Amino acid sequence: MKLTENFTLEELYASATAARKGIDNTPSMVVQQNLRMLAEKILQPIRDEYRHPITVTSGYRCATLNKAVNGAKNSQHLTGCAADIKCTYTSKAYLFRLILRMIREGKIVVGQLIWEYGTADEPNWIHVSLPTAGKKNQVLYLYKVQK
Numbered sequence: 001m002k003l004t005e006n007f008t009l010e011e012l013y014a015s016a017t018a019a020r021k022g023i024d025n026t027p028s029m030v031v032q033q034n035l036r037m038l039a040e041k042i043l044q045p046i047r048d049e050y051r052h053p054i055t056v057t058s059g060y061r062c063a064t065l066n067k068a069v070n071g072a073k074n075s076q077h078l079t080g081c082a083a084d085i086k087c088t089y090t091s092k093a094y095l096f097r098l099i100l101r102m103i104r105e106g107k108i109v110v111g112q113l114i115w116e117y118g119t120a121d122e123p124n125w126i127h128v129s130l131p132t133a134g135k136k137n138q139v140l141y142l143y144k145v146q147k
């Protein structure tokens, strides 16, 4: 089911790990509504600004799947409010900076924008989420500092 111009519901809950382990990662109606909001308010605006394909590597994760991938216990992926994204047209660092600029210009409001691992030059992936009561426009960098 198409949620926005460039994102489908299916790609926001597809999981190779779930398929491999036989985990049913089908989202509830509430989760589906969150995924729709995530696509409309965060992912599509980023895609429109970037103007090149963005791949969602992980969106919704049911509790079993979240445990299987060692996700954080209170992860926003559990409610369908977060997505991990990658791109190949440019570096992921470029996409991260583009998202950061959109936040600063008020074009999008996120819960968290996270530079996920990798190095100071390039993250392994980018985590973006919807804002909540406790999380608004938090920007985190999780890479290891080279010693």
Ligand SMILES: [Zn+2]
Binding pocket: 077, 082, 083, 084, 127, 128
């Ligand atoms: Zn994530």
